[in-house]
Amino acid sequence: MxxxxxxxxxxxxxxxAGCPPLQGVTTNPALVEQAGLPVTLATYLRLVQAAGALRLPELMLQLPRADVAEAHDWLARLLPEAGQARLRLTIKLPCHPAWAPVIREVHAWGLPLLLTGLSNPMQLLWARAQNAQYVAPYLGRLHAEGREVWPLVQACIALQRDGVQLLAASIRDADTFGRLIAAGAHAATVRPEFAAGLAIDPLTDAAMAQFDDAIARSLAADGTAQIHRSGGE
Structure with a gap:
């Protein structure tokens, strides 16, 4: 995954350290605002440049409005910048029919498309009909609303054979993360603090301490035996 x-x-x-290689970064207007940045084309261009400088394979950027003319203008600037950075640029849009004209504009530029905020199986089928490369359900948000998330996850994984890859989002616990790996999810996106929290585990640390104690006792016993043997000679 x-x-x-x-x-x-x-x-x-x-x-x-302790995490796998990073495939890329995903953002949206809310995350841009949380980072203290304005949701502007200039900000997005800086994000593309930063991703290129870090040699990230992929950056997923969400366009801010369902405005075809604005989307055209932004993509005309972002795509050459991504090419110069040698960066795969994927465009995120909400999984909603109001965005259908912008979806067509993204396809016209030949860019990969991610439909985000997917929340039910009908939306999944619609996303496939829109030729989306990725779908991103917010699992933590769905669970908080009392919805059963795993039937939707399983449906997303079943459609991966049609080229619609699951990018699971809003993952809030290690059990969900593990189940996604086991189920065959294509990808997941997590917050940095979540990844850092799993890179080192207290149970692993406890096992390492146990090993260190055993080694120390063994070496101490071997040293005592060496002294006794030397004294006997």
Whole structure:
């Protein structure tokens, strides 16, 4: 399963030791705002440049409005910048029919498309009909609303054979993360603090301490035996 970070804070665009290689970064207007940045074309261009400088394979940027003319203007600037950065640029849009004209505009530029906020199976089928490369259900948000998330996850995974890849988002616990790997999810996007929290585990640390204690006792016993043997000679 490929791993993406979900943040617009470029200072957090790396994983600590103990994590797998980073596939890329995903952002949206809310994350841009949380990073203290304006949701502007200039900001997005800086994010593309930062991703290129870090040699990230992929950056997923969400367009701010369902405005075809604006989308055209932004893509005309973003695509050459991504090419110069040698960066795969994927465009995120809400999984909603109001965005259908912008979806067509993204396809016209030949860019990969991610439909985000997917919340039910009908939306999944619609996303497939829109030729989306990725779908991103917010699992934590769905669970908080009392919805059963795993039938939707399983449906997304079943459609991966049709080329619609699951990018699971809003993952809030290690059990969900593990189940996604076991189920065959294509990718997941997590917050930097979530990834860092799993890179080192207290149970692993406890096992290492146990091993160290055993080694220390063994070496101490071997040293005592060496002294006794030397004294006997």
């Amino acid at each position: 490929k791993l993406y970070l979900d943040t617009a804070d470029t200072r957090a665009w790396q994983l600590p």
